[in-house]
Amino acid sequence: MTAPAAQELDERCFLSAQSMPSLKVSEHFQVVKLLGEGSYGKVMLAVHRKRGTPMALKFFPRQSTTLASFLREYNLSLSYCTHPSLTRALGIFFSTPTYYVFAQQAGLYGDLYSVIVSEVGVDEECVQRVMSQLSGAVTHLHSLGFVHRDIKPENIFLCDSSCRWVKLGDFGLARSVGTTVRAVWYESPFCTPEVEPAKEPQKEREWDETEEEEEMEDIWITVETSIDSWALGVLVYCLLTGCFPWQESTHDDRGYRKFKEWFDREAEKEEKLRDGEWRSGEEIDSYTIMKENRRDNPVPSQFEGLSMLVMTLLKELLHPEPKQRGSPEEILSYLGGPWLTETEVEEQRKAEEAEKEARKIREAGGVEEKLLREGRGER
Incomplete structure (x- = not known):
């Protein structure tokens, strides 16, 4: 799946490069307002003058953007983002003297990001609604052989x-699986924690301007879908609490270290139970084990307001080992239950309360049946 997807995208980029027109924005669009801006450039809300269609125009400065990277993002969004919760390009692309x-x-x-209340988060039902949509969107992208690599509230x-309909966008960092x-x-x-080995060399490169760049050995990683799983796990936490679980992974x-220590204890307990120490006849799963182990291995303080159900999900998505990380599709299995304590x-x-009411009804029914039998002279 990976090689054909990457090859097909490259071919689309080559063909579109041959037919990119040069236009004057004001002649074809009425620009309404700025929607957002960042290191990539800016996004403007605009209306097409002939069609009257509202759309977002994404501007990439030519000085800092290669034509190849621009065409990759455009063609990926146009041809592969067919899921309703992925932002799709509209088939209009052009250049100006200063922008693609x-x-x-x-x-x-x-x-x-604009609706997350600091240290509060978002309504729990809203969180599950958003994550349900993103699970489908990211799973769709992965099925086509691509990894987003930049999932965060701003995108x-x-x-x-x-938030009944959300769309994941900004595919500038998206790459094919296996790249x-x-x-x-x-x-x-x-x-993700797997890039921690690159932290020190990168800081040395930033601080020591005299360092010969060829002497600094780069660290290379393979693009895997687990990168997006990690980001979705952090996003769940962020939406539920209005905070981040740690500053860096x-x-x-300290926050990540506490989580990792808790995770390791939980994994050790689970391994022992799977080796035969679990009560015979009972089904074993991560949720049941975590509930059993709750007193012996309490969750880190930053997770205290979260239910065991969502902690089980986070344990899957935030697995420190990328190859053992859960897939975005697993989020669907955790919808409907409580995510907050x-x-x-x-x-x-x-x-x-429902059980008490049911018991009263059963007991009342038993008394009534007994009186009827006595009335009929039955013993």
Whole structure:
């Protein structure tokens, strides 16, 4: 799947390079407002003058953008982002004297970052709704042989104010599965722990300007779908709490170190139980084991408000070993249950009340049946 996908994308880029027109933006579009900007360039909301169609125009400065990278992102978005929760290009691309530009579907309600309340997060139902959509979108992208590599709230765009329809966008870092890329460490919880070895050489390169670059040996990694799984796990935490679980995914970070120590103890316990120490006749799974082990191995303090159900999901997505990390599709198995402790407690209280009512009804029914039998002279 990987090689054909990459080859096909390269062919599309080659063909589109032969037919890219040069246009004047103001002649064809009415620019309305700025939607966002970053290191890549900027995105403007615009209306096509002839069609009257609203769209987002993504501007890439020619001075800092190669034509190849521009065409890769455009063609990937145009031809492969057919899932309803992936932002798709609209088939319009052109150049100006200073920019490469392509048109894409517009997220008129901003991005996911804008609705996350600091230290509070987003409503739990909303979180599950968003993650359900992203699970499908990322799984679709992976099935075609591509990895997004830059999933974060700023790259998830809203089609309504209630997050009932979201779209993952910005495919500038997307690469085909199996591609070899230079490991780049950056200080972010979304940066996977497997690139930690690149941290020190990179810092040395940044601080020592006299260092001969050829003497600094690069670290290379293979692009795998587990990169996106990690980002989705961090995103779940961010949406539920309005915080990040750690500043960076390295052993220097106290928050990550606490998580890794908890994870290792949990994995050790699970391994022992799978080796035959579990109660005979009972089904074994990560959720059951975690509940059993809750007192002996309490979750790290930054996870205390989360239910065992979502902790089981995070244990899958945030596995320190990339080859053992769960897939985005697994998120679907955890929808519908409580993801916050307070919701878990409330559901348990309701279940207990329902059981009490059911018991009263059963007991009342038993008394009534007994009276009927006595009335008929039965013993």
